[in-house]
Amino acid sequence: MNKNEEIASLFQQIADALEIKGENPFRVNAYRQAARVLSELSEDIRVLLQQGKLTEIQGIGPAMAEKIEEYLATGKMAKYQEALSGLSPGLLALLQIPGMGPKTVSLLHKKLQVNSLEDLERELNSGRLEALPGFGRKKVENLRKGLQVYRQGQARIPLGPALTIVRRMVEMLSGSSSQISPAGSLRRFKETVGDIDILATGRDLNLIIEKFTHLPGVQEVIARGETKASVRIAPEGLQVDLRVVAEDSYGAALQYFTGSKAHNIKLRSLAVSSGYKINEYGVFRGQKRVGGKTEEEVYRNLRLPFIPPELREDRGEIEAALKQELPQLITMSDIQGDFHVHSHYSDGKDDLRGLAEAARKRGYKWLAIADHSVSVKYAHGLTSDDLMKKLEEIDQVQREFPDVWLLKAAEVDILPDGKLDYPDWLLSRLDVVIAAIHQGFSKNVTERVIAAIEHPLVDIIAHPTGRLLTGRSGYQIDLEKVMERAAERSVALEINAYFDRLDLNDVNAARAKSLGVPLAIGTDAHSQAMLSYMELGVATARRAWLTKNDILNTRPWIKRGKRTNVS
DNA sequence: GCCGTTTTCGGCCCGACTGTTTTCAGTCG
Numbered sequence: 001m002n003k004n005e006e007i008a009s010l011f012q013q014i015a016d017a018l019e020i021k022g023e024n025p026f027r028v029n030a031y032r033q034a035a036r037v038l039s040e041l042s043e044d045i046r047v048l049l050q051q052g053k054l055t056e057i058q059g060i061g062p063a064m065a066e067k068i069e070e071y072l073a074t075g076k077m078a079k080y081q082e083a084l085s086g087l088s089p090g091l092l093a094l095l096q097i098p099g100m101g102p103k104t105v106s107l108l109h110k111k112l113q114v115n116s117l118e119d120l121e122r123e124l125n126s127g128r129l130e131a132l133p134g135f136g137r138k139k140v141e142n143l144r145k146g147l148q149v150y151r152q153g154q155a156r157i158p159l160g161p162a163l164t165i166v167r168r169m170v171e172m173l174s175g176s177s178s179q180i181s182p183a184g185s186l187r188r189f190k191e192t193v194g195d196i197d198i199l200a201t202g203r204d205l206n207l208i209i210e211k212f213t214h215l216p217g218v219q220e221v222i223a224r225g226e227t228k229a230s231v232r233i234a235p236e237g238l239q240v241d242l243r244v245v246a247e248d249s250y251g252a253a254l255q256y257f258t259g260s261k262a263h264n265i266k267l268r269s270l271a272v273s274s275g276y277k278i279n280e281y282g283v284f285r286g287q288k289r290v291g292g293k294t295e296e297e298v299y300r301n302l303r304l305p306f307i308p309p310e311l312r313e314d315r316g317e318i319e320a321a322l323k324q325e326l327p328q329l330i331t332m333s334d335i336q337g338d339f340h341v342h343s344h345y346s347d348g349k350d351d352l353r354g355l356a357e358a359a360r361k362r363g364y365k366w367l368a369i370a371d372h373s374v375s376v377k378y379a380h381g382l383t384s385d386d387l388m389k390k391l392e393e394i395d396q397v398q399r400e401f402p403d404v405w406l407l408k409a410a411e412v413d414i415l416p417d418g419k420l421d422y423p424d425w426l427l428s429r430l431d432v433v434i435a436a437i438h439q440g441f442s443k444n445v446t447e448r449v450i451a452a453i454e455h456p457l458v459d460i461i462a463h464p465t466g467r468l469l470t471g472r473s474g475y476q477i478d479l480e481k482v483m484e485r486a487a488e489r490s491v492a493l494e495i496n497a498y499f500d501r502l503d504l505n506d507v508n509a510a511r512a513k514s515l516g517v518p519l520a521i522g523t524d525a526h527s528q529a530m531l532s533y534m535e536l537g538v539a540t541a542r543r544a545w546l547t548k549n550d551i552l553n554t555r556p557w558i559k560r561g562k563r564t565n566v567s
Numbered sequence: 568g569c570c571g572t573t574t575t576c577g578g579c580c581c582g583a584c585t586g587t588t589t590t591c592a593g594t595c596g
Contacts, residue, residue: 026579030568061569099585101594136587184596228583256581261596268580273573279581 002479004038004045007068010080011035016092017083019102020109033059036262040315042510042544044480046072058316090116099146107132120147156192157238158469160499160536165233166196169215169240176211177202179250183243183257188309189539191502192469195239199257205244212242249281252292255299256280262314263307270318271302310542329542334554335534337366339460340411340434340494340522345390346371347379349527352393356401358528365556368432369394370409370522373421376438381413384426391429407431411462416440418451420458427457434494434522436462437475445475449482453491460520461486463496463503470500479508487516492552497537498524506543513550520552 001009015031037059038045048054049072054065071077084092087109094105094117108114111132112123123129124147129140166182174180177200181187184197200208209229213221219237222230230241245253256264256279268278277284282292283301291297296306304321308329311317320326342348343355350358352369359367371390372381382390387410394406409432413421420427420435427433435452437445445466452458464482467474486493493512496503501524504512512519521537523530541551548554 024568027568029579033569059569063568099594103593134587134592138586142585257596259596261580264596265580272580273571277581281582 002044003072004041007045007071008035008039010071010077011038011064013092014080014083016095016102017087020087020091020095020106021083022102022106030059030061030064033262034064036314040313040507042507042514044511047480058319088115090119093117094120097143097146097150099142104143107134117147117150156194157236158499159186159189159191159193159502159539160533162186162193162196162238163535165238166198166240169196169212170198172215173198173200173208173211173242176204176207178247181254183254184259187258188260188312189536189543191505191540195241197257198240198242199250199254200242200244201247201250201253202244205246208244209242245280247293249292251294251297252278252282253280255295258309258312260313263312263318266314266318267302274302276301308542310539311545313543327545327547330538330546330548330551330554332535332538334548334551335364335521335538336556337364337368337405337407337553338523338525338531338534339368339409339432339520339553340370340462340496341367341525341531342371342411343369343390345380345382345386346376347526352390352397352406353400354528356397356404356406358531359404360401362531362534364404366405366407368407368409368434368522370411370432370434372438373410373412375413375415375421379438381421382410384422387422387426409434411436412458413438414448414452416443416448418444418448420452420455424457430457432460433458434460434462437466441466441475446478446481449477450485453482453485453489458491460492460494460522462494462522463498463501463524464493465503465505465508467503467505468500469502474503479511483512483515483517486512486518490518492518492520495519495521495537495540495551496524497521497533497535497540498530499533499536502536502540504540506540509540509544509546513544513546518552519546519550 011031012035015028015035018031019028037057045068049069054060054068055062067077067079091105091109094100095102112128114120114123124140124144129135130137163186166186170180170182180198180200182197183199185193186196202208209224213224213229213231217233218231219234220232222232228241228243230239232239243257271278275285278298282289283298284290291301299306305324305326307317307321307326317326341355344351355367355369372379374381374383391408394408398406408430410422410430411434414435414437415421416439435458437449449461452461465474465477465479493504495509509519521534521541523533523537525531525533
């Protein structure tokens with residue numbers, strides 16, 4: 001955890017604790033807001049403190065700034081101790097159980113000395129709960145189910161697989177809908193999603209719901225009403241919600257169900273202050289409905305340009321829109337090539353011709369074929385001889401594909417001692433050198449990556465944090481230092497678009513831009529089909545507010561070989 | 568606790584759903 005995340009976590013826990021204690025809900029919300037803003041902040045909080053800019057952050061006032069300063073100076077926060085006094089850590093965890101809010105937690109704590117999941121389970125089995133005021137049989141039953149759901153774990157699935165699922169469902173429903181779209185975090189291309197939301201409209205709303213609940217892959221219909229249905233789908237038991245609305249409300253509903261919650265709250269505040277009201281049915285001035293058929297109409301009524309879904313996180317996009325200063329986000333059609341593709345020489349599935357063909361089909365002008373280096377045994381890393389052979393074959397295949405430039409590349413390991421896995425004479429024959437950590441995750445990673453950045457032949461650092469969305473939390477790395485050095489040396493950091501990585505993520509990519517670090521998108525594809533992960537990389541870049549000029553993949557290309565006089 | 572083309576004080580998004588309730592509290596997104 002970096003300092004931003006540490007402090008965000010403290011504020012989050014303070015909010016939970018204060019809420020259980022019945023503190024003023026607006027104060028509670030102020031802590032939650034501050035926690036969210038800090039966790040999504042692209043600047044290092046330590047730097048902002050030094051510059052005296054803490055209170056310039058939206059949601060951080062003098063009181064929060066003082067607490068941040070106290071924590072950074074002493075490693076402690078008195079307010080945190082105070083807020084949590086008298087509450088056990090296990091008690092805060094109870095808030096995560098579906099159906100369990102602060103009022104319920106507080107009541108169970110006071111009346112039955114419930115302090116943990118185990119205590120809750122004991123009381124659920126004791127029969128004492130039903131006797132509490134406001135409790136009945138159903139409520140107890142819901143808590144029992146909630147505890148079960150919590151224990152199964154709130155598995156979020158990565159964006160890539162979720163997109164595949166939702167697109168298949170949307171396709172199958174499109175025949176009975178006049179308009180249909182994914183909504184929610186999926187439409188904002190958030191890196192993981194907890195459930196899938198779909199919004200649809202059409203002439204026969206009942207029919208859409210009927211079809212939805214009978215789609216192939218539906219395991220269980222959780223709920224089925226006139227405007228909404230929820231199902232669980234195989235194999236992971238992921239929940240999919242469908243909402244249907246009248247055609248006139250489609251835009252307002254799409255805006256509403258796309259979120260984020262924080263974006264919508266700010267938008268509604270803005271609406272109220274300009275004499276409007278927004279809900280999922282439309283935009284209203286008094287009793288009069290003045291818009292809502294399209295999303296553009298919703299924003300236009302508030303004198304805002306359309307805000308792309310990827311930006312709707314309340315990270316300053318509404319303020320920017322008010323000033324007509326939204327960035328011109330990069331799009332898929334700006335992409336001219338892919339920096340990071342594996343062939344059958346290492347652990348990829350396809351040969352050079354197959355990859356070149358796939359690149360041509362995608363309309364790319366170039367493709368960097370980057371296989372693993374020798375010491376990555378588990379991925380059949382190439383020896384120097386293998387690599388030389390591959391370079392020769394690239395020259396041959398290149399003649400058959402005059403329209404797609406095949407860049408000679410390698411994903412070269414940064415060894416535990418900080419050296420690279422190929423000798424310089426070999427690296428100098430490549431067009432693109434990507435350096436990456438695949439071993440020694442806890443061994444001086446920052447120093448090793450910086451050594452790679454300082455190597456004169458390195459162009460890109462692959463997946464800079466090493467995190468995996470489905471598990472691994474990443475290397476111990478001081479990204480701030482790495483970015484500063486990368487900016488000085490003009491070495492690019494990768495936005496690795498492989499579905500399980502998305503590394504750099506949106507927040508870090510935004511930080512990289514602000515420091516002047518070049519950024520390169522690589523799909524890390526291990527087959528032709530995986531070239532389509534480019535979409536995830538572009539989405540990450542868009543969530544980071546990046547434009548065409550911020551991403552090296554938008555350039556036609558560049559240069560051939562590192563040196564001109566290599567024999 | 569934050570914030571200001573209504574405000575330095577007095578507000579702070581909005582609606583649906585559920586369950587326990589005789590008019591509403593709690594939770595959720």
